Amino acid sequence: MKKLAIYTTVLALCGGAFYAVSAAEQAAPAQPAPEAAKEVVCFESRKGASEVTQRDIKPGWPNVKCSPKTGAALWYGDPYDGTVPMGKMPGLDKIPEGHAVIKPRSEKLALMPMCGVSCHNGVGPQFSPPTLPKGKKPVPLPTMEAMVPDLKDLQHGRGRIWCMDCHHTTQRNKLVDHFGDPISFDQPQLLCGKCHGDKLRDWRDGIHGKRIGEFTSTGKKRWFTCTECHNPHNVQDGARNRGFVQLQPEPSPQLPRGMKDASHEKLHPIPH
Amino acid sequence: MTPNETLPTDPAKEQSSECPVPPMSADPAANVLKTSRRDFLKSGGALSLSSLMGTAALMSQSGDAEAAVEWAEHFQKNYRLMTPAEKAEARLRLEKRYSDEYGKKVSVDTTEAQPGVLMGYALNIRKCIGCRRCVHACVAENNQSRGTKRPGEKIEWIQVLRMERGKFEQEKMNHGYPEGLGIQVGGNAYTPAGAVLEGQYHYNPEKVPEADATYMPIACMQCEKPPCVKVCPVRTTYREADGPVVIDYNWCIGCKMCMNACPYWARRFNLTTPVLPKEEMNPVTHYLGNRPRMRGVVEKCHWCLQRTRHDRYPACVEVCPVGARKFGNLLDPESEVSKILERKNVFRLKAELNTFPKFFYFYD
Numbered sequence: 001m002k003k004l005a006i007y008t009t010v011l012a013l014c015g016g017a018f019y020a021v022s023a024a025e026q027a028a029p030a031q032p033a034p035e036a037a038k039e040v041v042c043f044e045s046r047k048g049a050s051e052v053t054q055r056d057i058k059p060g061w062p063n064v065k066c067s068p069k070t071g072a073a074l075w076y077g078d079p080y081d082g083t084v085p086m087g088k089m090p091g092l093d094k095i096p097e098g099h100a101v102i103k104p105r106s107e108k109l110a111l112m113p114m115c116g117v118s119c120h121n122g123v124g125p126q127f128s129p130p131t132l133p134k135g136k137k138p139v140p141l142p143t144m145e146a147m148v149p150d151l152k153d154l155q156h157g158r159g160r161i162w163c164m165d166c167h168h169t170t171q172r173n174k175l176v177d178h179f180g181d182p183i184s185f186d187q188p189q190l191l192c193g194k195c196h197g198d199k200l201r202d203w204r205d206g207i208h209g210k211r212i213g214e215f216t217s218t219g220k221k222r223w224f225t226c227t228e229c230h231n232p233h234n235v236q237d238g239a240r241n242r243g244f245v246q247l248q249p250e251p252s253p254q255l256p257r258g259m260k261d262a263s264h265e266k267l268h269p270i271p272h
Numbered sequence: 273m274t275p276n277e278t279l280p281t282d283p284a285k286e287q288s289s290e291c292p293v294p295p296m297s298a299d300p301a302a303n304v305l306k307t308s309r310r311d312f313l314k315s316g317g318a319l320s321l322s323s324l325m326g327t328a329a330l331m332s333q334s335g336d337a338e339a340a341v342e343w344a345e346h347f348q349k350n351y352r353l354m355t356p357a358e359k360a361e362a363r364l365r366l367e368k369r370y371s372d373e374y375g376k377k378v379s380v381d382t383t384e385a386q387p388g389v390l391m392g393y394a395l396n397i398r399k400c401i402g403c404r405r406c407v408h409a410c411v412a413e414n415n416q417s418r419g420t421k422r423p424g425e426k427i428e429w430i431q432v433l434r435m436e437r438g439k440f441e442q443e444k445m446n447h448g449y450p451e452g453l454g455i456q457v458g459g460n461a462y463t464p465a466g467a468v469l470e471g472q473y474h475y476n477p478e479k480v481p482e483a484d485a486t487y488m489p490i491a492c493m494q495c496e497k498p499p500c501v502k503v504c505p506v507r508t509t510y511r512e513a514d515g516p517v518v519i520d521y522n523w524c525i526g527c528k529m530c531m532n533a534c535p536y537w538a539r540r541f542n543l544t545t546p547v548l549p550k551e552e553m554n555p556v557t558h559y560l561g562n563r564p565r566m567r568g569v570v571e572k573c574h575w576c577l578q579r580t581r582h583d584r585y586p587a588c589v590e591v592c593p594v595g596a597r598k599f600g601n602l603l604d605p606e607s608e609v610s611k612i613l614e615r616k617n618v619f620r621l622k623a624e625l626n627t628f629p630k631f632f633y634f635y636d
Contacts, residue, residue, distance in 0.1 A: 061555065072403075072591075074409050075590075076591070079590065202636075205608070205611045206598065206608035206611065207598065208636075209595045210592060210593070210594070211585075213584070215583060215584065215601070215607075216607070217604055217606040219583050229595065244399075244594050246479035246480060247593070248478065248479060248480075249402060249480045250403060251408075252476045253473055253474065254425070256423065257424070262473070262474030265473065266472065
């Protein structure tokens with residue numbers, strides 16, 4: 001009987017604590033203002049290519065979860081956030097209309113909308129056309145190098161290509177195909193496939209590159225285009241080994257019981 | 273509401289209400305045993321049971337609903353032997369319990385395998401950069417325990433192994449093997465990268481990928497002949513019809529036999545009560561998938577059943593920044609995985625064990 005009394009006392013105490021906790025929780029949503037003010041933006045594949053802003057689709061269900069350590073997108077609640085249909089692509093006739101979507105980046109990449117208007121419009125009064133150098137060698141222009149730092153050290157094509165092989169001569173916010181027609185920044189695969197045909201085929205069939213959404217072969221997917229993962233100005237870098245820019249890794253797993261660090265992993269079982 | 277109401281009263285009726293083709297574990301002996309146990313509990317244990325429940329109801333302020341839920345859960349069958357009605361009941365029970373516990377609307381899916389689907393996975397070992405985003409996406413999706421204080425509180429289903437690259441060297445042309453023992457078994461100019469599959473799990477450089485390393489993520493291989501299923505004494509882990517090997521957590525006794533049997537170190541044990549903060553809990557769950565686990569049960573990768581049963585990619589596939597992870601239907605010749613099997617160089621981890629994984633490693 002005495003024991004039961006003790007139990008009930010303990011329970012009552014616990015209950016009291018529980019009610020205190022729940023009361024605190026009820027009080028907590030009263031100030032969501034600072035949370036709303038702080039916008040969480042995380043990058044997707046590589047830093048600087050595409051970003052997502054975190055928001056709640058419905059209560060407790062965000063469109064994306066971001067890594068607190070690296071700021072990378074770690075989980076997708078809505079894979080089609082901010083996407084548009086990909087447009088025509090040769091060899092993709094089996095996928096239903098609108099089931100291949102991409103996230104447009106042309107707005108973000110068109111850093112200087114005036115580029116194509118003021119200088120590189122092709123109809124300048126003094127030069128005609130004003131943007132075309134005489135030879136096919138890049139001439140270092142301090143203005144351009146200041147605007148796009150990657151230009152100073154182009155790591156693509158091992159010196160065998162130059163700017164105008166990819167960029168349109170007069171429409172600077174477009175890429176260029178074999179016929180001199182402009183290609184949107186949203187469809188870089190049409191340009192990259194000119195040289196990297198094997199990769200284009202693999203990408204088209206889903207073997208190369210990243211897609212999110214539905215896994216069935218006719219399901220709706222968001223396709224990541226070439227430049228969302230690869231920086232075209234910097235694809236061959238000695239410090240890394242797989243054609244992908246280096247980034248910070250996520251935290252390592254918990255150490256086993258009783259271990260202070262993971263130095264044991266660095267020892268070789270076979271001396272050499 | 274007493275658990276007795278949910279129990280079948282007529283053994284013959286119970287037999288007939290089960291699926292027409294009983295699964296492997298539905299042997300008649302087990303059924304007989306079960307009914308006799310139930311009868312015993314019904315008649316003999318009813319008094320003590322009700323008195324216990326009464327005490328529980330008196331002592332806890334939340335009323336007897338919670339206690340009844342606990343009891344009903346205690347007496348539920350192996351998931352494969354449950355009738356659709358029992359599954360629906362279990363689902364409602366769990367949804368209510370989780371919603372109360374985590375303070376948000378939690379759904380527990382019980383979608384069955386779709387015919388014509390056999391899930392398969394492929395990983396481009398050449399592309400992996402070892403960033404561990406898949407590991408943490410998996411944790412965000414699958415409600416693993418994420419404590420940091422005590423050992424065993426942080427559970428991750430995917431392991432990423434960092435493996436050194438070995439090399440051949442001119443200076444070592446005359447080295448013997450094994451070294452230091454004076455036995456010459458031939459030249460050994462090779463500097464090994466470690467024994468097979470031995471590598472670092474806890475690597476933590478500033479930036480990945482490192483030039484002198486390769487990375488190999490490992491998780492459950494979803495074998496076609498899974499050794500873990502063979503050894504499970506209570507048959508709570510089994511291969512679903514569309515491929516993944518799943519666990520009915522309620523029926524798991526925590527004997528860890530499956531952990532011993534698995535050659536891929538894929539299974540994790542809830543040594544402590546799982547630490548799962550309310551705000552981080554993923555409310556979209558599947559009964560056999562990512563619903564919150566209890567202490568003392570084994571868990572592992574199930575290819576995000578709550579997503580893949582609804583045609584969504586698994587969470588690890590969606591976050592891989594290099595697109596090394598591929599998932600698809602092996603029975604569909606147009607799927608990504610089928611194309612990889614057709615075109616690329618593919619290997620299975622520890623293929624010599626004849627476990628026939630549906631997880632393939634490939635390279636360009």
